[in-house]
Amino acid sequence: MDLRTIKTFKTIVKCGSFQKAAEELMYAQSTITTHIKNLEADLGVILLERGKKLQLTEAGRLLNEKGDLLLKGFENLENAMSDLVQGESGMIRIGVMEPTASYRFPELLVPFTVKYPKVQLSVQIHSSKAISDMITQDEIDLALCAAPDTASGMVFEPLFSEEVVLLLPINHPISHKEKVSIRDLQNESLIATSSFCPFRNNLERQMLEAGINPRYEMEVSNMLAAKYYVQAGFGIAVVPLVTVTPPPSGLVIRPISDFERGLTVGIVRRAERFNHGSVEYLLELIRDNLSNHKTISY
Structure with a gap:
């Protein structure tokens, strides 16, 4: 069943004739006729009694009542899909080690939720090793942790050293x-x-x-x-x-005066680039708030 044919049907009912519906939809009248024939064939019922005055059958009345819900539902689905493709909705899965997870990360998420209110965030707080494993197993999208052990296809972007x-x-x-x-x-x-x-x-x-x-x-x-x-x-x-x-x-x-190497914390992600605006904005917030250093590929 083509949702375009439902829209054609609803327009015919609203306008009261095939001709007026064709004018409103900017279709040829033959196209309107074909839409209704195809819709009736798909449903296996007659929807319109043709004659001097257009009349709805019982099936036509039912479809007229429910058609708006179908069209609205499809419109919502299209919008949701569009938001997902453009990075305006969906979910970003983030792994964060302590103490970053408790002391630094919550505050920098505030502007993100303002800019992308439809995007759901899943914050997984685990050890650095567990988070790195989750990246390789595609259980999270990016992480804030220590540099992983050698892991092919991973990128580590150092941010700061934990004093x-x-x-x-x-x-x-x-x-x-x-x-x-x-x-x-x-x-x-x-x-x-x-x-x-x-x-x-x-x-x-x-x-x-x-x-x-x-x-x-x-x-x-x-x-x-x-x-x-x-x-x-x-x-x-x-x-x-x-x-x-x-x-x-x-x-x-x-x-500790001679403690030489503070632990370096950074972004861990797979080597391929993100193309979602929401993920890139989140990475930008992380970099702006937690400093910047050179990216290392493994």
């Missing part, structure tokens, strides 16, 4: 120092994130380079929760500065 500090109780023996060094962590009970966390891996690498074997008191998978375990007296922790500004009651933060 880290030492968090410790105010009465801790080394809390009197304005700055601490990595060697000050020797024999200290550390609260660590999970073994696949890039923050932990970065800390371990620098401690081992300094000749120190990390000593872990407790493993807490959520880095945002680590400060509360320090507060409860389970140890000290090297954490992103943004997560402990200001520090919780009873705790202090100290910069």
Whole structure:
């Protein structure tokens, strides 16, 4: 059933004749006649009683009542498809690691939702490794995380380095120092994130380079929760500065003077370019808010 024929039928009913309908639709009258014959053939019913005065059959009256719903539904579908193709609707799936997900990402999404109110955002908060895997498996469209391990067809665009500090109780023996060094962590009970966390891996690498074997008191998978375990007296922790500004009651933060490499966070996506305006605008917001560096391809 061709929706154009339904529109022709509705116009005939409105105008009261084939000729007037043809004039309004700017069709030849033969085209109007063909539309109605095809529509009746598709439905297997007679819709119009031809004669001096055009009359609707019972089937014609039913189609006249329901035809507007069909046409409106099709119009809505066309508009939705157009919005989707142009990037004005649909869904963008984003993976974000902590602490970016909690401390930086929500605010930069505000102008996006104003500009693209029909676009739904799905924000998946996971570890950097899990997010990278989700990109390769096409479960998300882009990510904000640490650089992935070698992954063909992936692009990593560095944005900023996450500054880290030492968090410790105010009465801790080394809390009197304005700055601490990595060697000050020797024999200290550390609260660590999970073994696949890039923050932990970065800390371990620098401690081992300094000749120190990390000593872990407790493993807490959520880095945002680590400060509360320090507060409860389970140890000290090297954490992103943004997560402990200001520090919780009873705790202090100290910069680590020889901590050389802050963790670099950036955009991870597949190598092919996006052509949706909404995705490109989101990437623009991310870059504008989280700085810019050189893109790296894998």
